[in-house]
Amino acid sequence: MIETLKLLKGNHLVSIMKDIISIHDFDRDQIEGVLKSAQIMERFIQGTDILEGKILATLFFEPSTRTHLSFESAMKRLGGKVIGFSESSSTSVAKGETLQDTVRITEQYSDIIVIRHPRDGAARLAAEVTSIPVINAGDGTNQHPTQTLLDLYTIQKELGNIDGLTIGMMGDLKYGRTVHSLSCALSWFDVSLQVLSPPGLELPSYITEDLMEKSIDIVEVEDMEDLSVDVLYVTRIQKERFPDLEEYEKVRGSYRITIKTLDHLGEAIILHPLPRVDEIDPEVDTTPNALYFKQAWNGVPVRMALLASALGWDQ
Ligand code: NCD
Secondary structure, eight states: OHHHHHHHHTTTGGGSOSOBOOGGGOOHHHHHHHHHHHHHHGGGTTOOOTTTTOEEEEEESSOOSHHHHHHHHHHHHTTOEEEEESOGGGSGGGGTOOHHHHHHHHHHHOSEEEEEESSTTHHHHHHHTOSSOEEEEEETTTBOHHHHHHHHHHHHHHHSOSTTOEEEEESOTTTOHHHHHHHHHHTTSSOEEEEEOOTTOOOOHHHHHHHHHTTOEEEEOSSGGGOOOSEEEEOOOOGGGOSOHHHHHHHTTOOOBOTTTHHHHTTOEEEOOSOOSSSBOGGGTTSTTBOHHHHHHHHHHHHHHHHHHHTTTTO
C-alpha cells in the first residue's frame, strides 16, 4: 500500500478533482496525471488494499456492460466493495422517487457514486446534492469523461503519443456522448481531426466552434476512402436517442468497416467505445488494426486511478 501511494503521489494523481462530471473540467496536466496513474495501476491489477473499507455505489439508469463492470472490477481490485443497481425499475424510482432523493439516500450507504442517466446534466445534479464524490458514467448525449480518459490512455499506450496524430471520428457524432467528450479532450493536444457521419448526425456546432476556437484543424470527409488517419474512432448510431425512429431507419447501416475497407486505412488503429451493432464486421476483429477489445480492458486501470483519486485517500 505504501508503495502504491508513493508512486501515485509522485504522478500528481492526488490533484484531480473530487467529482468527475465533464471532461471540460480537466486541463491537459490533469488528463496526463490520470494517464500516468493508470499506467501505475496496471502494476496493481492483481489487487491492492488502498480502498479497503470503502464502498462504491453504482447507479445505472441506462444499460451498460463495460462501464458498469469495469468500475466494479476496478473498485474490487483496489480492495473496496460495490453496491448498486443496473435496473432502476427495481428501485424506488419506479414509485416516483426523484434523482436527488435517490442520491441523498445512496450517500448514507456508500463513499462514492458512479452514475449513468439518460438525462443530460443528471450527474452534475447528483453531485450538487451530495457531499461524497460523484463520477459521471454517461449522461444522455452530453458527456462520458471516463470513457474519454480510457480512449486517450489507449491511444497513448499504442502509439506512444497523442500530439502529432490525425484522428478520425466516424458514426453518430450528433448523439454520441463519447465523441463529444473525446473531441473536447483532444483540443488540449496538437492533433488534426477528420470527421465522417451520416447526414444529419454531424458533430453539434457548439463542439466544432469550440474546436476551431482552439485552432484544431477539423476536416469533414465525405467517404471512408477519403480518410487518412492514425486513429479511427468509430461509434454506433445511437438509436435510443432518436426522437423519431423513421429517421433512424434512414441512416441505419449506412457505414461499415470490413476487411475490404481496411485497405484504405493502412496501419490506422480502430477504436470503438462499444457496443457495436453492425458498423465493424467481426472479421476485422483479428486484424492488427482492431484495438477495441484492448481499449475496453484499459477501462480497468483508468477507472482504478479515478476511483483512488476521487476518494482522496492521500489525506
Ligand atoms: C458508450 C456509451 O454508453 O455512451 N458505451 C460505453 O460506455 N462504452 C457508447 C454507446 O453506447 O454507443
